[in-house]
Every structure is written in C-alpha cells, then in structure tokens.
Amino acid sequence: MFKNRSFKALVLVLVLMINCFALVGCGKNLATGSDESRKITLVLDWTPNTNHTGIYVAVEKGYFAQEGIIVEVVQPPEDGAEVLVASGKAELGISFQDTLAPALIGEDALEVTAVAAIIQHNTSGVISRKGEGMDRPSGMEGKSYSTWNGSIELAMIENVVEADGGDFSKVELIPSTVTDEVSALNTKTTDSIWIFYGWAGVKMELEGIETDYFAFKDINPVFDYYSPVLIANNDFLAEESEYAEGFLRALKKGYEYAIEHPEEAAQILCDNASELDYDLVLASQQYLANEYKAEVDRWGYIDPARWNAFYNWLSQEGLVEDTIPENTGFSNDYLPE
Secondary structure (H helix, E strand, O other), X not given: OOOOHHHHHHHHHHHHHHHHHHHOOOOOOOOOOOOOOEEEEEEOOOOOOHHHHHHHHHHHXXXXXXXXXXXXXXXXXXXXXXXXXXXXXXXXEEEOHHHHHHHHOOOXXXXXXXXEEOXXXXXXXXXXXXXXXXXXXXXXXXOEEXXXXXXXXXXXXXXXXXXXXXXXXXXXXXXXXXXXXXXXXXXXXXXXXXXXXXXXXXXXXXOOOXXXXXXXXXXXHHXXXXXXXXXXXXXXXXXXXXXXXXXXXXXXXXHHHHHHOHHHHHHHHHHHOOOOOHHHHHHHHHHHOOOOOOOOOOOEOOOHHHHHHHHHHHHHOOOOOOOOOOOOOEOOOOOOO
16 A cells, blocks of 8 residues: 555645645635635655545645645655654644654754644554453563564553563564554464554454454553644744644644545545545544544644643653653644634
8 A cells, every 4th residue: 555655645746736726716815814825735644544534625625725725745754744844845744742752852853843633542552363362461471562663662562561460571572564464463473563543453344353452542541642643843833823723724624524424535535545445444434533533622632731641751761862841842722713
C-alpha cells in the first residue's frame, strides 16, 4: 500500500488542487471578508488513511473553499512533517504528541504548535495471536515483540509489562518495522506488534484473524496522549490567525461529516487515494466515527491535563533532555466553538 510514494504524492496533490480550484470563487473569504484565496500546504505523516479523512471531505465538500483557502496536501520528508512545518515551507502538518516531544525543548526547539487533536484518545496498543497469553502486558514475558527501538516506545512497553507483574528483560525484542501486521502474525515472524487499532486491528477483523489486544490507555491512563495531532507553524499562527481559524473551521466540518456519514466519507477518501482497499477503509471509518470526537463536545479539543500528564511522565523518566513545561506545545485557541 505504501509503494511508489513519490508518484502517488504527485497525483494526490494534483487531484486536490484541481478540486480546490474548481470550488474556489463561489463566495467571499469567510476568514478575511475578501475575495482573495490563500494557498495552505498541509504535510501528512504518512500515506493517506482514515486518520486523514476529514481533510479530503473538507476539500470535496468545498469547506476550505468557503473559507477562501486552497489546500495542497503533500507527503512528508524522511525526517517527518515537523521540520517542514517549522521551516515555514508548510503551514500545517500531521504529527503525534509522543514524537513531537523532543521538538518542543532545548536550543533547537521547533517553532510549531499542536492546534487540534485529530482523534480524541490514543487508540494504539499491542496485538498478538489469540490464546497465547498476551491479552495482558505480563504475557509478553518470554515472547517476541517487534520494535522500532524508539526510547519512548520501549519505555512504555516496559512500564505496562512491569506494572502487570511481568519481567520486561525477558521480552524478546526484534528490531523490525512491520508494515503487514496480518502476515507478520500469521507467519509467526513475531508474537506481538504495536498497532493503531483503527487500521491494523480492523484489518485483522476483516481477515478473520483471531487476536488478543490491550490498549496502552487502559493499562496506564498517562498513555492516553494525543495521536495524531494537527500542528501549525508558529509564525503562521501569529501573523495569519484568521486563516488558521478558517482552516480549522473547515476541517471541523470535514471530520464531523465523517462522523455522521462514514460510508460516504470512506468513498471520498478512496476517490482521492485509489490504492486503498475500500472494504478496509469503510470498516476503519466506521470504527473511527466513534473516536474522532469520542465524548467531547468540540472536535479537536486538547485536554491540558492529559497533555501535561504524558509530558510530565516523559520528564520523570528521563526520556527528554529537559523538563517540558506544562501547557507547552499546544493551543485550543484556534478551534471553533
């Protein structure tokens, strides 16, 4: 699904630009009251998937055009969306609270701010073959786990295993970036994998694979951090706040449409990313329809207590070079009421 990324990115940009130009001009710019349009570049975190559906819906339905905004969606560079957004080469991007942490502190801190939670809760956890004892973290002891060797990742695994009475030192760590979770479990290449349930977990269900699974947030509430988030360039926020607010008004409508109409939203995503499997997209969309907002009234809202709790844990565990001050790196100020 992730091959030929450069070609697909070019096609994606062209499709979105065509859609936007077709829609712009149907009314005044709601952000500024003028007739001018503003092009905004948004960098994804990976190839298109259901985390991004609201973006494509907002383009397709003309929500961005109503704000006088033309959106160019591009694939991320190898070092991620954060650097591109911080440099000003893109106004907005998709990131994650855990991977964003090192970028917020120190002399080389990046000038970016998280301005919306795309999904309200952390939907990641560890999946394994059913009946092999890994329905809880302690069961990972004596079994293999595929790891990308991230310091935060491994600290989280150690935390939940030890809290459940297991011995983390007895977990067999296999350095590997798994892109086909179904095959990896079926072939017993590994015993357990960190997944985002809204995609890989749903795919397991569609394939009829019986699995065990535990979510990190159910083991330790501190791990209910925000993943993914929309980040913005700080200069863009300071100098063009009206466009930031207009973008988020449109994006909110896109995700709320996806919540209310998962079938239609799934089709819109597939129309813009033809390499995706519609059945998987539809099942994932139906799952995420309950996750984009979950229990909050406002799509995109970031709870300061939850944001701070995770960063406080990182600081306490020595996983960042310096303490991250509370309320650093996010803002709800640009969200519509």
